[in-house]
Amino acid sequence: MSTRWFSGSALLIVASLVLAACRVGAAQGGTVRVVSDLPMTGSALGESQSIVNAIRQALSEKNYKACQGRWTIDFVPYDDASAARGAWDPEVVADNAHKYVGDQSVAAVIGPLNSDAAKILIPILNPAKLVIISPSNTYAGLTKPGLGAEGEPDVYYPNGERNYARVIPAxxxxxxxxxxxxxxxxxxxxxxxxxxxxxxxxxxxxxxxxxxxxxxxxxxxxxxxxxxxxxxxxxxxxxxxxxxxxxxxxxxxxxxxxxxxxxxxxxxxxxxxxxxxxxxxxxxxxxxxxxxxxxxxxxGGIPPQELTGRAAEWREAYIQEYGPNVDVYAVYGYIATQVVLEAFERVCAKGKPLTDRAAVRDAVLATKDFDSVLGPFSIDANGDTTITTxxxxxxxxxxxxxxxxxxxx
CATH class of the missing domain: 3.40.50.2300 (Response regulator)
Structure with missing residues (x-):
């Protein structure tokens, strides 16, 4: 009887210590990495650079900090293209994906630009519970059943859990x-x-x-x-x-x-x-x-020159910082980054560290009524935005x- 009591008490103590350690980790903070996966070589450089600029814009607005300054955000733009192809390269995408999995400081991936690249990226990052949020992928089969090839989208999620979202209509x-x-x-x-x-x-x-x-x-x-x-x-x-x-x-x-x-x-x-x-x-x-x-x-959106209200103000701020060439996907790169930043805050509010990939993934996919410069939207159960304009x-x-x-x- 006393042995059972001792064992139960020990388990409670261990659980309490683990929970306390998690809370201490979240409170103390550290450095977490956000990466982008985009073709920075070849003819897609212009639109990719515009997305990277918008990511930096969103991060700089928060001084590259999260959770009341306790966490510092390190942003690294990765190139998923090769000079040989002059465009995104399947081998480079896969190599990048394995790097993200191996780097435990990586908490979120913004990208990729191309839906075919997402087809490679998602299943490699899925078992690692690493979230991907794309400003430009539109292939429906990545998220919705019955609209693509046989087995889609489940084939991209080997652990049975979604780790992919997008902020642009499919x-x-x-x-x-x-x-x-x-x-x-x-x-x-x-x-x-x-x-x-x-x-x-x-x-x-x-x-x-x-x-x-x-x-x-x-x-x-x-x-x-x-x-x-x-x-x-x-x-x-x-x-x-x-x-x-x-x-x-x-x-x-x-x-x-x-x-x-x-x-x-x-x-x-x-x-x-x-x-x-x-x-x-x-x-x-x-x-x-x-x-x-x-x-x-x-x-699948509104061209930059036609943006109004807060989105137009965002565009003007972008131009002042990066020049007049605002690609159509830039605002979606900005919004995707904001979704990640807001998810970071909710992870910290739960007492978890930003290096907890599952927590960050779940927070991104649980985005509801997000007040973006394009208006409020949510991420639905498939990982799709509710914006359809x-x-x-x-x-x-x-x-x-x-x-x-x-x-x-």
Whole structure:
């Protein structure tokens, strides 16, 4: 009887000591690391640098401190691209991921830019309970069942727990509003192309499905070879079908500029539409003002120049610090960082250290009614933002010009 009492008391004492140690660790603080995983080499450098700038902006507003100054935040921007590819590289992404897992000071990862990179990053970080929050990934299969390949999204979460969130609407929304916009533009028939990557095929598939439900005639859907020298034969074949619109799902780095040049050069008279994978200066530079003129582009958010209220104030502050080139994903990088910072505060409030990865992960995924510069939003059970506002733009005179708001908040 006394032995049982002693054993129980010992367990209570040990548990109390562990809890006290955790509280002391949280109270004393230390240094914690936040990293970004973005392509800082190649044509995506501009948009990646803009996100990095926005991350620094959010951190500097807090003097790189958290929890009443007890914790210092060390920010390290990682490059997930290689010079050989000139774009994000699967091997580099995987190597980075293992570095994050091994560095116990890393509490959160902001990124990646590309959905295909997220497909590699998430399952490596998942067993380590390390949270990822992306300002730009939109492939629906990363978070939502029934909208991607078989087994998605569970295949990315081997320990059965989610560790990924995003602050930008997913492709099942953008692809759908793109098709609806095509209907508004009086399109009756269309041909769909994609770049064969996760993001491109995902958004193109949603566009195709929605177009069909809207009564638009889909004349065909195929993937291009991103390394092709030209697409003249493909364009000639599509042109014979006389579609009112050609839709391309993909990113700048997969040769879309050459594709559009060949479409224009083939004397195609219909409309061309693409999603925000090409919404960057690098695309405008590559395609040129003549070939790009009149291109319809959807974006899973609001362009920087159209931001109002607190978001406009954020943009002005960004420009004063980093210059006039504000990429479309910058504000989402800023918001993603703020979500992490707010999660840090809630972790400390529970008496836990910021090196407790599971606690940080759970706090990020539990984000509710967050008061961002774009308005209040929550992270739902899948890891998706509740913001659904999107926009449509035209390429005019070598610039993206806002035309209309798509979707709803």
């Amino acid at each position: 492709d099942d929304l953008q692809g759908a509003v793109g098709a609806e916009w095509a209907r508004v533009l009086r399109v009756k028939s269309l041909y769909i192309l994609d770049d064969g990557e996760l993001y491109g095929t995902g958004i193109a598939d949603v566009f195709e499905k929605t177009a069909g439900t809207l009564g638009l005639k889909v004349l065909g859907h195929e993937s291009i070879d991103p390394r092709a020298a030209d697409y003249k034969a493909l364009v000639a074949r599509i042109k014979r079908l006389k579609p009112d619109l050609i839709y391309f799902g993909g990113i700048t780095q997969n040769n879309v500029a050459q594709l559009i040049k060949d479409i224009r050069g083939g004397d195609y008279k219909g409309k061309i539409m693409a999603p925000d994978g090409i919404y960057e200066q690098a695309f405008l530079d590559a395609v040129g003002s003549k070939a790009g003129q009149g291109l319809y582009v959807t974006f 999107m926009s449509g733009s035209l390429v005019l005179g070598g610039r993206f010009e806002f035309v209309t708001q798509l979707g709803n908040r």
